[in-house]
Amino acid sequence: MSAAKAITPDVLVVGGGPAGLSAATTLRELGVDKVVLLERDTVVGGIPRHCGHSPFGMREFRRILSGTRYAARLEARARDRGVEILTRHSVLSVGDGVVRAVSPDGPSEFRPRRILLATGTREASRAARLVSGERPLGILNTAALQAYVHLEKLAPFRRPVIVGTELVAMSAILTCLSGGIRPAAVIEANADPTARFPFWLLPRLLGIPVHYRTEIGAINGKDRVQEVVARSQAGELGIDCDGVLLTGAFTPESALARLGGLAIDQGSGGPVVDAFGRTRDGAIFAAGNLLRPVETAGWCWAEARRIAGSIARDLEGGLPPRRASIPIRTGAGIKLVVPQEIDSKEIDRVDLPRALPELQLRFSERLRGTLTLSAGDSVLWSRRITSAPERRILIPTAHLAIPPAATELTLQVVQSKAL
Incomplete structure (x- = not known):
């Protein structure tokens, strides 16, 4: 393996979603000279770039955009401000002031003055939800569904059961409709919807049955999903379907923070931070949905701008030392x-x-x-x-x-x- 290339930016941002792009752009606008952003995917934009529906962009651009157009605008603004964006860069480790990454061009080693982790969040898998049953085709999370429908122009199923009523479930319903998919039912373990009013009205307005106080008991099917067994206090209900969409139950993508030895909060699942967004390693900051699952793109964008302000101030010696708070x-x-x-x-x-x-x-x-x-x-x-x-x-x-x-x-x- 060839020797790692050594790069010394002022700030290295890990993660190219709304938080990472916002922070990197703001740092350049505040006069930070060299800002590098690493993204493991081939394109930046994070979760919104998979969303073909609106509304995105009201805080950032004062207009309503689809998630795809919103992500493209965030990228264009970052590049216009002089952010160096490196895609297909997977970060292997963060620690002792060194960030090691690998890309198709080989290994790289970064020694920035400050690091911002903006690695986002992910939905809980079937295994994490302890869902029993067979292992047929047709079991997806929202990110996979959006990639199929908006990026690949494919419909992975036609009548799925949606598990969860968080805001992302409402987004999934819109994605289904745009791909000619008609959900068979929505299942929610709690007595009430998780999404705020009026968003939770969407399945009702579309005539999609919603079962509260109900959990997914088993998934049946040989080659493809054929039935979901839903369990509630009233008993078991078999729902004919050809797929299962697992939505929500987010957890921060904190593997790098954990491997780097940062203190992790058991409640949020993300790194412990102070009011400036600093972790207990004073040179490492965190932003976006790494801090807690899950906030909207606009919230993460605005919050990351403020954290970028803290980083710029810290580079100039304007923040007090990180101490035991x-x-x-x-x-x-x-x-x-x-x-x-x-x-x-x-x-x-x-x-x-x-x-x-x-x-x-x-x-x-x-x-x-x-x-x-x-x-x-x-x-x-x-x-x-x-x-x-x-x-x-x-x-x-x-x-x-x-x-x-x-x-x-x-x-x-x-x-x-x-x-």
């Missing part, structure tokens, strides 16, 4: 919080804007009560709340009166109960 613990029913650490000494500095100015949290179940953020017996913030799983909840961190002696903060729902 106050960890944020979560109580029952709270799935995750981002960031997971906060520095009370920097919280009110108006000259030091935080890339993550709010605590972003999600519930793992439907809860009602008083959401509180406290330091010991001192309540710093509280609000009455009723929220379903996976809804975005934001707590502003500006002007929190954190006691100087605080060693941790606690988020919990007081007197909560399942609805």
